Amino acid sequence: MSVRNIKNLVLKDLSLLTGPVVIIFYIIPALMLFIPAYPRPATMFYLLVSIMNMFSFDLMGKDHEFSGLLPVKKKESVLARLAAMMLLQILLLVFTAPFAILSNYLLDRWDAANNPAGMNTNIVSYAIILVFYGIFNLIVLPGAYKKQFKVSLRSIIGLFVFIVGATITENLICRPSGGILFLNGTSGHDLLLQTPILIGALILYCVINCIAYIRARNNYKKTDI
Amino acid sequence: MSAVIEARNLNKTFPSGFRLKDVSLSVKRGYITGFIGRNGAGKTTTFKLILGLSAPESGEVMLFDKRMPDHESECKQDIGVVFGAFGYYETKRLKTVTKAYKRFYTNWDDEKYAEYLKRFDLDEQKRVKELSAGMKVKYSLALALSHGAKLLILDEPTSGLDPVSRDEIMDMFRDFVSDGERSILFSTHITSDLDKCADHIVYIKDGEIVMSGDREEIMGSFLLVQGGLDALSGNRALSESLIGVKETPFGFSGLIRAEDAHIADGLQTAKADIESIMIYTEKYEHHES
Numbered sequence: 327m328s329v330r331n332i333k334n335l336v337l338k339d340l341s342l343l344t345g346p347v348v349i350i351f352y353i354i355p356a357l358m359l360f361i362p363a364y365p366r367p368a369t370m371f372y373l374l375v376s377i378m379n380m381f382s383f384d385l386m387g388k389d390h391e392f393s394g395l396l397p398v399k400k401k402e403s404v405l406a407r408l409a410a411m412m413l414l415q416i417l418l419l420v421f422t423a424p425f426a427i428l429s430n431y432l433l434d435r436w437d438a439a440n441n442p443a444g445m446n447t448n449i450v451s452y453a454i455i456l457v458f459y460g461i462f463n464l465i466v467l468p469g470a471y472k473k474q475f476k477v478s479l480r481s482i483i484g485l486f487v488f489i490v491g492a493t494i495t496e497n498l499i500c501r502p503s504g505g506i507l508f509l510n511g512t513s514g515h516d517l518l519l520q521t522p523i524l525i526g527a528l529i530l531y532c533v534i535n536c537i538a539y540i541r542a543r544n545n546y547k548k549t550d551i
Numbered sequence: 552m553s554a555v556i557e558a559r560n561l562n563k564t565f566p567s568g569f570r571l572k573d574v575s576l577s578v579k580r581g582y583i584t585g586f587i588g589r590n591g592a593g594k595t596t597t598f599k600l601i602l603g604l605s606a607p608e609s610g611e612v613m614l615f616d617k618r619m620p621d622h623e624s625e626c627k628q629d630i631g632v633v634f635g636a637f638g639y640y641e642t643k644r645l646k647t648v649t650k651a652y653k654r655f656y657t658n659w660d661d662e663k664y665a666e667y668l669k670r671f672d673l674d675e676q677k678r679v680k681e682l683s684a685g686m687k688v689k690y691s692l693a694l695a696l697s698h699g700a701k702l703l704i705l706d707e708p709t710s711g712l713d714p715v716s717r718d719e720i721m722d723m724f725r726d727f728v729s730d731g732e733r734s735i736l737f738s739t740h741i742t743s744d745l746d747k748c749a750d751h752i753v754y755i756k757d758g759e760i761v762m763s764g765d766r767e768e769i770m771g772s773f774l775l776v777q778g779g780l781d782a783l784s785g786n787r788a789l790s791e792s793l794i795g796v797k798e799t800p801f802g803f804s805g806l807i808r809a810e811d812a813h814i815a816d817g818l819q820t821a822k823a824d825i826e827s828i829m830i831y832t833e834k835y836e837h838h839e840s
Binding site for chain 2: 328331334337338341342386387388389391392394395396397398399400402547548550551
């Protein structure tokens, strides 16, 4: 596999299948973090709609056929698509992190620190989003390369699993008993204790995406363009 | 004479029931090979198998003496492909598409590309959907010709073009292979294009290669024969040797092999062109009862 090819394919996917409109899917979640009572997974949900659109644009623009004619291997196309998805997801988390810190500071000052609609925005909430982003990729990507990029149903299932799964997980965590109160905390000490969870989530995210890639690559091998 | 494309015994069955049967074809370095056949005969499918877009059930493809798909990316660096009119990313500007496309080619030549844009009167600020069918073909050609390709694989490259543009493109094709190192494989329904520039012809019918070889030799191996209906009914040998025959109330016209010319003594004969060979083989196929 060529790193240069992967990089070029990612740039192609971003320029031809997303476009400037993706910025909206970054600004909206960042601003929604300032809403005092709101389920946080719902704010991070919109980006997945943008990723779903990538596959729709692929189908409409016959991107898979165009990519098939380029001097790249089929498996490089699959890896690049996954890399583009992961890049958009991680970039969103990084982009919104300063807004999360600011919102925690402001909400604390406005006496609205505890989110009654779910978890507070902290490292654990980001870790949960990350894992469910991975699960979304696992549902959508292999299906896309099996069904000639017709992913409407799989995308809907992926979105449903993301929103329901992440919300349930958050609600289980923000109503803790015993000694796991720090999971919903936003203090410096709590955030420090939460850091290993983010590392664990990052590893899990990578493992899930590896499985998604292998399954998608195997499906694409058998698919005629 | 080395081959840049060597496809051997390709077989593929599709869910629709269509089958490619033992398709073998060879494209020689420095020559233009025309690939003909009716709609749905298997031309595009064969191209897709050659390019690795579909996997054959059996058979193998060698490009530049390298096995596909093991050497897919390096082989495709040297190939320019046109699949009819440019039908991708309809809402994007040509400039955006080209920027994404050229990154993949190490020998991309900006000057040459600008030259083609000027020659084809293409405006890079336009969106793909704003181009006419002919302009889309020209844009595809501009992309395919700007990265130093040694082989062009073109599926219906002249469809939608006016006669002047077609003629200009045929000249470009001849110019492209003139150094003896570069080659073209192209499919077309416009058989007059083949008369202008093809050196070799490969003819596919119902998923099977039925004819393959030098264009002049193929044309020289058939004769068109014309005469009255009585000549047809009274000459059993002629009737048996007809490959295709068209009967009208005034007489008949048919296609025979040149080696059977003696059978048509006294009848009007003429050299067959590619179009007549195709029409008589397909439309007026003769079944001796």
